[in-house]
Amino acid sequence: MNNEIRVFCPATIANVSCGFDVLGLALDAVGDEMLVRKTKEKGIKITKLTGQDLPTETLENVAGVAGLAFLAASDYQGGFEIEIYKKIKAGSGIGSSAASSTGAVWAMNELTGRPFSALQLVKFAMEGERLASGVAHADNVAPALFGGFTLVRSYSPLDIVKINTPSELFATVIHPQIEVKTSDSRRILKTTISLEDGIKQWGNVGGLIAGLFTEDYDLIGRSLEDHIVEPIRSILIPGFDAVKQKAIETGALGCGISGSGPSIFALSKGEAMARKVAQAMTDVYEKIGIDYDVHVSKINTEGIKKL
16 A cells, blocks of 8 residues: 555535535646655644645644544544645635645545545545634535535535536636635625525526536526625625626626635536636736636546546
8 A cells, every 4th residue: 555645636616606505516627736645653744835825733724634533533543744735726715725625635545545435534624624714614625525516415414415517517717816715705694594585596506406417508507696695795806797797798607606706607518618708707807907817627527636
């Protein structure tokens, strides 16, 4: 059995408009890399971290906290050293903390003979999310570990369902260079909703799931509507309404906030359309004068993988 492993940890889009805290998908074009090695000494050490200014203290790093959760449940008597090469910017809204959390526990599981299922690994990785945002949500870590689209059907008990990914579905993500902390963006949300809004949202979640399984792209597009979270969070993202309007006019199936923002995602049928949508989105920020990153990606149906 190998003593070290290098892995690719994909960026993810959470919520996917209508599925706050329950829907997510994994991206293929952007992600972190991690090197994890076994040690005889117990515990977790972050020995290297490049690309972002993040803490390397075990209890202050999401990979360290997730790794400790893994060790607490494992029979393995040693420890691990972790090197993290961040390609996903912290606070970008495309699962930076989830990539580190899931990459750590997936690699540890591989190095110890796969004692845990993907569902169990999600529970460990959720502890990293708890550190990052104050809430142990699974809508980013689930697609990173399962690949493709995932639905968190229940948190208690944890129940995750992998959803079919239509082959021609592509994602476009634009990240305006501002930071929106997940903890802050959760703080502004309402704790109650109207029955009318709830009915609309449940219909869209069901429609999106049905559209993904039947590969009905029009149904997918009609279902990418958020009546609860987006109206509140969008005020934190400069140019959001203009970007969404341009994406839809160009031909995107739908457009919304990626995770807690500030990244904005669009789903399109085919790579050519996804790239046209990317150009339309960038045109908006060029006019506003805000720097940005943009990614065009097929949906990653594999999730984390060995390099």
